[in-house]
Amino acid sequence: MAESRHSVFRQFAASDWDGFLKGVEKEGLRVDRNGFIAQTPHPEALGSALAHPRITTDYSEALLELITPVFNSTGGMLKSLRDIHTFVQQNLGDEVFWAASMPCELDGDASIPIAEYGSSNIGRLKHVYRQGLAVRYGRMMQSIAGAHYNLSLPDSFWQKWQALLGNEQSLKDFKSDQYFWLIRNFRRRSWLLMLLFGASPALDASFVAGVSHDLSRFDERSWYGEWATSLRMGDLGYHNNAQASLNICFNELITYTQTLDRAIHTAWPAYEAIGTRRGDEFIQINTSVLQIENEYYSAVRPKRTTEREEKPIQALEARGVEYIEVRCLDLDPFSPVGVNEAQIDFLDLFLLDCLLSDSPRIGDAECERLDDNYKDVVARGRHRELSLCRGGQRTPVSQAATGLLEQLEPLAELLDGWQGGETYRKALAAQREVLSGEWSVPSARVLEAMRASGMGHREWGMDMARQHQQTLRQEGLNAEVLGAFETMTSDSLAMQQQMERADTLPFGEFLEHYLHS
Numbered sequence: 001m002a003e004s005r006h007s008v009f010r011q012f013a014a015s016d017w018d019g020f021l022k023g024v025e026k027e028g029l030r031v032d033r034n035g036f037i038a039q040t041p042h043p044e045a046l047g048s049a050l051a052h053p054r055i056t057t058d059y060s061e062a063l064l065e066l067i068t069p070v071f072n073s074t075g076g077m078l079k080s081l082r083d084i085h086t087f088v089q090q091n092l093g094d095e096v097f098w099a100a101s102m103p104c105e106l107d108g109d110a111s112i113p114i115a116e117y118g119s120s121n122i123g124r125l126k127h128v129y130r131q132g133l134a135v136r137y138g139r140m141m142q143s144i145a146g147a148h149y150n151l152s153l154p155d156s157f158w159q160k161w162q163a164l165l166g167n168e169q170s171l172k173d174f175k176s177d178q179y180f181w182l183i184r185n186f187r188r189r190s191w192l193l194m195l196l197f198g199a200s201p202a203l204d205a206s207f208v209a210g211v212s213h214d215l216s217r218f219d220e221r222s223w224y225g226e227w228a229t230s231l232r233m234g235d236l237g238y239h240n241n242a243q244a245s246l247n248i249c250f251n252e253l254i255t256y257t258q259t260l261d262r263a264i265h266t267a268w269p270a271y272e273a274i275g276t277r278r279g280d281e282f283i284q285i286n287t288s289v290l291q292i293e294n295e296y297y298s299a300v301r302p303k304r305t306t307e308r309e310e311k312p313i314q315a316l317e318a319r320g321v322e323y324i325e326v327r328c329l330d331l332d333p334f335s336p337v338g339v340n341e342a343q344i345d346f347l348d349l350f351l352l353d354c355l356l357s358d359s360p361r362i363g364d365a366e367c368e369r370l371d372d373n374y375k376d377v378v379a380r381g382r383h384r385e386l387s388l389c390r391g392g393q394r395t396p397v398s399q400a401a402t403g404l405l406e407q408l409e410p411l412a413e414l415l416d417g418w419q420g421g422e423t424y425r426k427a428l429a430a431q432r433e434v435l436s437g438e439w440s441v442p443s444a445r446v447l448e449a450m451r452a453s454g455m456g457h458r459e460w461g462m463d464m465a466r467q468h469q470q471t472l473r474q475e476g477l478n479a480e481v482l483g484a485f486e487t488m489t490s491d492s493l494a495m496q497q498q499m500e501r502a503d504t505l506p507f508g509e510f511l512e513h514y515l516h517s
Contacts, residue, residue, distance in 0.1 A: 005356045006411070008164050014418035016160050020348050021152045021323070022077055023068045026338045027145035028331065029098040030062045035462045036105045037112060037143065038062040038095050045091040047489035048496040050117040050126070054084050054488060059130055059142035061113040064088065064097070070150075074344045074423075081337045086472040087485045096465040099333040100446075101232045102203040103143040105458055112139040120499040121510040122309075125285070128511075132284030132291045135274050136242075140207060144232050145331055147338050150303070151351055152323035172320035176253045178355060179302055179321040183250050184362055185354035187370050190299050190328060191377040191388065192404055193350070195397065196431055197343060198229025198381065199330040199442035200237075202450065202457045208236065218447075222456035229381040229443040230330050233299075233374075242268050242289050243296060251361045253302065253321060257313045260296060263289040264313075282507070286515060299328035299374070311517070324351070333446060333461070336468035345427035353411050382444060398435070405432055 030038035042049050042061055049057040058065045066084045071077040089097060098104050106112060114130045117123030133142055155171070162174050169177070202224035208215070213236060215223035225231055248259050264286070271287040285291040293312040304315040304322040326347065331338040362370070373388045377397065380386050387394040395403075405428060412424035434441050450460045477485070505513070 005165075005358070009161075009356050010414065011164055012160065012418075016156075017415075017418045018154050018156050019072050019419070020352075021070050021072055021154060022074070022344070022348070023070045023150045024077060024081055024339060024344075025068075025148040025150070026066045026081065026331070027058050027147070028064055028066075028338065029060070029103055029143065029145060030064060030092065030095050031098045031104045031462070031465065033094050033096075034105075035458050036107075037103065039111075039113060040095070041116070043091050043093075044493070045489060046088060047492035048118070049115065050120070050123050050492075051495040051499070052488055052492035054485075055088065057115040058145075059112075059115060059133060060139070061115045063115070063143065063145065070152075074341055074348075078337065078339070078341060078344070081339070082472070082475075083477060083481055083485075085337050085468075086475060086477050087482070089469050089472045090477070092469075096462065096469050098145070098461060099331065099338070099464040099468055100457070100461045101145050101200040101230075101330040101333075102237075102457070103145070103207060104461060105204055106140065106143060106206045108209070109134070109139040112143050114139070118496050118500055120496065121503050121505065121507055122499065123496070124282075124507050125511065125514065128282045129285055129291055129295075131282070133295070135283050136271060141237065143207075144237055146232060146327065147329040147331055149326040149329060149339075149344070149347055150323050151326070151348065176302070176316075176320040179324055180250065180252050180256070181359045182351060182355040183300055183302060183324060184359045185357055186300050186324075186326075186351070187250060187362065187367075189350070189354065189404060191373045191381075191397075192401055193326075193328055193347075194229050194233060194374065194377045195381045195401055195441060196346075196434060197329055197332070197442060198233070198378065199332055199446055200230050200232040201225050201228045201443040201447055203231055203236070204456075204458050204461075211236070218450070219456040221458055222450075224447060224457075225379065227380040227383040227386075228378065229441065230328075230378050232330055233328055234378045242270070246289065246296070247364075248296065248298065250300075253316060256302065257317055260290070260293050261313055263296070264292065282511070285511065299326070301325045301327060309514075309517075326351075330442070332442060333464050334442075334449075336471050342427045342430040345423055346431055349408055349412055349415070349424050349427060352415075353408055356411070357407075382439060382441065401435055402432075405435070 032038050042057055046055045054067055056065045057063055066088065068077050068080045071080065114127065114134060117126045158171060158175050167174050202218055202222055205221045205223060208223060216226050218224045231237055246259060246263050248256065250256060266289050267287050268289045274284065276282060276284055276287060290296055302316065302321040303325045304319055306312055306315045332340055369389045376386060376388065381397065384398060386397045388397055388400050390400055408428055412428045415424045416422055453460055455463060
């Protein structure tokens with residue numbers, strides 16, 4: 001019998017283990033004093049959304065995205081994320097930074113301004129892509145916010161791991177194959193993250209105005225899912241009927257990139273009917289199933305840092321997978337920065353175990369079962385009688401969750417033994433505590449907090465946002481950190497102007513070149 005990968009991993013010495021490399025991309029809406037989505041431009045004090053390395057926008061002009069550098073410690077990463085939040089909070093005037101994943105009060109598509117990135121060709125391309133999302137899916141879905149967790153392992157790990165496995169591939173190909181090994185197991189287990197970290201069981205009534213749904217009334221301005229963990233990841237959140245036909249394969253890099261590339265070059269009749277222009281205005285990049293790779297919605301993505309004007313597929317094919325991006329995390333509304341320490345440390349443990357556990361290829365039948373498990377936990381994860389399909393049989397969600405947490409214990413003990421301390425055992429214990437007794441998972445805590453406060457989703461969201469703003473403004477930034485952010489602001493504004501001056505091609509020609517490169 002072949003030696004298990006966990007056993008092989010135990011052949012590492014403490015001196016061989018350099019830990020994880022990690023970063024966060026955290027989204028959130030700017031909201032006016034009345035709890036309505038902000039209609040103001042991206043604050044100039046926050047720099048250029050096109051060129052700032054830490055502060056940009058996602059879909060909407062009001063939807064901020066804050067990006068940390070890569071760190072080798074959870075503490076360093078969270079300190080950076082807190083500093084970015086603090087700088088933002090100091091420059092929002094009388095607006096607040098919305099704390100929840102599901103949005104504040106909206107008034108239909110027209111109330112959600114599409115992000116602007118200036119007059120450079122790259123800036124216009126980003127705007128037209130978002131216009132395309134608007135005409136394809138509407139803007140409401142794009143007002144939702146989440147946190148993306150990026151994780152990789154250093155080359156020192158991969159070189160040692162490759163040697164222990166006796167693998168003779170190039171390091172590039174070996175790493176890509178191993179990241180897809182991890183991703184396959186992530187897909188098998190991602191339902192657990194929705195149970196442990198789903199935090200969007202309720203929403204503002206304005207989000208579903210005129211829309212058919214099966215939610216329950218919380219109060220006159222709020223709806224909720226009785227057993228839901230994450231409305232954000234359910235049918236009312238990120239979904240796409242056209243993409244359901246893609247059958248994106250997560251078994252290996254070549255089939256993944258080929259499937260995505262085919263989608264970008266396969267026309268979709270409904271999008272062809274819309275066209276790419278409305279008069280002289282460009283309203284989508286193309287009429288294919290996907291305009292670009294980033295349009296594909298998934299709970300996890302293999303990623304590679306792109307070079308200037310390089311497409312994600314091109315970067316992956318040229319240099320292989322560099323890191324994985326976990327995209328299914330709701331914002332933690334109880335945290336001023338949307339994520340928390342125990343959560344991040346648990347994710348590291350969870351993802352490493354995905355790499356170390358057996359991970360056969362996923363066939364069509366299993367793929368369907370995995371999708372069903374995920375959807376069931378998103379919609380009804382807190383219902384104790386919910387069962388999941390695992391190993392060919394139905395298993396109660398509580399038993400399945402407890403079993404996965406127990407499976408992580410030996411790995412937590414090993415990592416803590418190498419590093420000293422109790423980081424991973426504490427992170428694991430925190431999740432066990434959440435699933436003990438009455439299940440104090442975040443989705444349950446949100447509803448309990450709303451009921452205890454006598455507030456609906458809108459009022460409670462505003463109250464949490466104001467509390468976080470007060471906390472961070474009182475903390476402030478030291479002069480050195482503040483100066484660094486002010487420099488990033490001025491440098492990014494200057495860089496955007498430089499990019500705009502440097503363009504020589506008309507946008508139509510630039511777009512043609514982009515599409516065929």
